[in-house]
Amino acid sequence: xxxxxxxxxxxxxxxxxxxxxxxxxxxxxxxxxxxxxxxxxxxxxxxxxxxxxxxxxxxxxxxxxxxxxxxxxxxxxxxxxxxxxxxxxxxxxxxxxxxxxxxxxxxxxxxxxxxxxxxxxxxxxxxxxxxxxxxxxxxxxxxxxxxxxxxxxxxxxxxxxxxxxxxxxxxxxxxxxxxxxxxxxxxxxxxxxxxxxxxxxxxxxxxxxxxxxxxxxxxxxxxxxxxxxxxxxxxxxxxxxxxxxxxxxxxxxxxxxxxxxxxxxxxxxxxxxxxxxxxxxxxxxxxxxxxxxxxxxxxxxxxxxxxxxxxxxxxxxxxxxxxxxxxxxxxxxxxxxxxxxxxxxxxxxxxxxxxxxxxxxxxxxxxxxxxxxxxxxxxxxxxxxxxxxxxxxxxxxxxxxxxxxxxxxxxx
Numbered sequence: 341x342x343x344x345x346x347x348x349x350x351x352x353x354x355x356x357x358x359x360x361x362x363x364x365x366x367x368x369x370x371x372x373x374x375x376x377x378x379x380x381x382x383x384x385x386x387x388x389x390x391x392x393x394x395x396x397x398x399x400x401x402x403x404x405x406x407x408x409x410x411x412x413x414x415x416x417x418x419x420x421x422x423x424x425x426x427x428x429x430x431x432x433x434x435x436x437x438x439x440x441x442x443x444x445x446x447x448x449x450x451x452x453x454x455x456x457x458x459x460x461x462x463x464x465x466x467x468x469x470x471x472x473x474x475x476x477x478x479x480x481x482x483x484x485x486x487x488x489x490x491x492x493x494x495x496x497x498x499x500x501x502x503x504x505x506x507x508x509x510x511x512x513x514x515x516x517x518x519x520x521x522x523x524x525x526x527x528x529x530x531x532x533x534x535x536x537x538x539x540x541x542x543x544x545x546x547x548x549x550x551x552x553x554x555x556x557x558x559x560x561x562x563x564x565x566x567x568x569x570x571x572x573x574x575x576x577x578x579x580x581x582x583x584x585x586x587x588x589x590x591x592x593x594x595x596x597x598x599x600x601x602x603x604x605x606x607x608x609x610x611x612x613x614x615x616x617x618x619x620x621x622x623x624x625x626x627x628x629x630x631x632x633x634x635x636x637x638x639x640x641x642x643x644x645x646x647x648x649x650x651x652x653x654x655x656x657x658x659x660x661x662x663x664x665x666x667x668x669x670x671x672x673x674x675x676x677x678x679x680x681x682x683x684x685x686x687x688x689x690x691x692x693x694x695x696x697x698x699x700x701x702x703x704x705x706x707x708x709x710x711x712x713x714x715x716x717x718x719x720x721x722x723x724x725x726x727x728x729x730x731x732x733x734x735x736x737x738x739x740x741x742x743x744x745x746x747x748x749x750x751x752x
Contacts (some may be wrong), residue, residue, distance in 0.1 A: 349404055353379040354387075356412035357579035360587055361427070361550065361572045364564065367594050369587065371425030371463070373552075373572060375579050376408045391431065398434075405434050406442070413446055419583045420456045427463045427493060432478050440481050447488070459489030466510060467495045475509055482510070493550070497538060508545070514570070515542045516550045517563075532562060533712055539567035557596055564600055614739075615707040615723070621647075622705060622725045622733070631728060635664035636677055642733065643667050643675045652736035655727065658696050660687030663731065699726040710739075 358372035376387030387408070391401055409428060416426055435443075450457055464485055486492060493514035494507055507515075517538055542549040551563035554573030563571060577587045629641045639653050646653070651669040656662050665679040686692050695706055705725035713720045713736070723735045 349378050349380075349390075349400075351407050354404055354407045354411070355379070355384075355581060356408050356415060357581055358412075358415075358426075358583045359572060359579040360577045360584060361425070361570050362576050362587075362590065362593060364569050364571070364597065367597065368590055369424060369585065370570065371427060371461075372583050373427040373465070373579075374408065374412045374429070376404065377579070377581075378404075391434070402434050402436070402439060405431070406439060409443055410446065413450060415582065416457065417450065417454060420454050422583055422585060423456070423461070424583065425461045425463055425491075427465050429465045429467070429495065431467065437481070444484060444488075447485075447490070451488075460491060462490040463493050463514060464490060465493045465495040465516065466512075475506065479509060494547075504541075507541075511545070512547050514550055515547045516552055517568075518553075532566075535562065535566040542567065560593070560596060561600055564597070565604070611707060615705070618707065618723050618735075619705045619725070626727065631731075636667075636679075639664045639667050639733075640675065640677075643669075646735065647737075649739065650735050650737045653734070654681065655731055655733050656686060657730045658700075658732070660685045660689075660692055662686065695724045696732060699724060699732060705733075 355377045357375045357377045359375055360369045361371045361373060362368065363370035376390070377384050378387055378390070379385075387404065390396060390404070412426065412428070447459075447462060451459060462485075464482070466482075482492065491513040492510055493516055494510055494512045495516045496518045497507070497515050515538065517535065539549060541547075548569045549567050550570035550572060551559075551566075551568040552572040554560050554563060554571050554575045556575065559573070560571065560575060571593075576589045576593070577584065625642065625645050629638070629645075632638050635655050639655060643650075643653050653667045654662055655664045662681055662684045664682060665677045666681040667675050667677055670676050691708065695708075698706055703726060705723055708722045708724075710719050710721055712718070718738065720736050720738055723737060725733045725735070727733050
């Protein structure tokens with residue numbers, strides 16, 4: 341339904357709506373995002389397009405935004421017994437010093453008069469792409485909310501080209517991933533890789549991850565696989581005029597969660613079994629292939645005995661220097677040596693030194709999680725194996741069909 345844009349919206353026709361957010365650990369509603377709605381000709385419209393309409397006067401947008409916040413706070417008072425979190429969207433351009441002062445006063449009054457409402461229940465959502473260049477003054481204003489006990493969330497993370505410096509400056513408690521990425525992740529490995537990178541970012545900065553725009557079980561699965569603690573979208577519930585305590589789809593979520601856990605457990609069991617197969621293969625192979633410091637000759641002999649799905653092999657020392665060239669399998673099945681890779685250093689790769697130490701301690705090989713190869717743009721894995729002291733074998737491979745599960749998988 342297209343939205344009309346009246347230049348002035350009457351206060352009585354402006355309403356806060358509450359879209360439930362579901363937690364993976366509790367498997368229940370943990371909070372609500374507050375969204376603006378207005379009544380026009382007996383129909384309810386979203387105020388999202390209204391705030392992005394250039395023809396609407398700035399002061400009218402401020403007024404409308406203030407009415408939504410104020411009415412939402414009144415509703416929170418009425419539903420204080422629910423004890424959930426409430427996510428308020430703050431546009432840095434509209435949320436001026438005056439608006440900030442009023443909202444802070446409203447919040448402190450709310451906490452003073454309602455002992456059962458706590459500052460930790462209030463989450464301030466800052467849209468990362470709208471964050472002002474004058475970051476210092478806005479951060480200073482946000483600090484008083486943080487000191488009060490409120491939490492900060494970065495909204496629309498991943499939309500466009502995210503500025504990680506701004507994200508770091510905000511020191512958010514929660515990262516909200518843009519729904520566009522969630523939708524595209526179902527069919528695109530590159531989008532799944534971005535989601536995985538965002539999950540690593542959230543872990544590194546100590547933030548919880550919230551995926552919004554969840555409309556299908558496939559999107560739910562991709563979000564869960566990438567560390568989402570919270571979920572939001574029409575799969576669970578559309579925005580409601582009042583906070584609701586339960587949604588019917590939570591039972592579905594419970595069943596879906598158990599199914600995903602079972603499938604992921606089976607995938608990991610298969611991966612570890614396959615890793616064990618490769619370890620047995622390499623240990624038997626190296627018993628009959630004499631070691632030589634003519635590394636290219638040594639790797640050639642290993643290549644001749646490897647399974648069909650192995651396509652690139654090389655050896656490195658523990659400092660990351662490549663001792664051989666890259667032995668690359670051609671389309672006709674013959675191996676070709678790319679000598680210019682010799683002496684390249686791979687210690688900069690995040691996993692490299694960690695794998696070296698693991699191999700030294702356990703004296704066994706390890707299979708990486710799937711990742712997209714830079715040169716082939718295909719999903720591959722790397723098996724790392726300790727040949728002897730200061731010599732480590734790396735085998736890039738494409739998993740054979742019998743080891744793949746029915747659905748596309750992302751890195752765990």
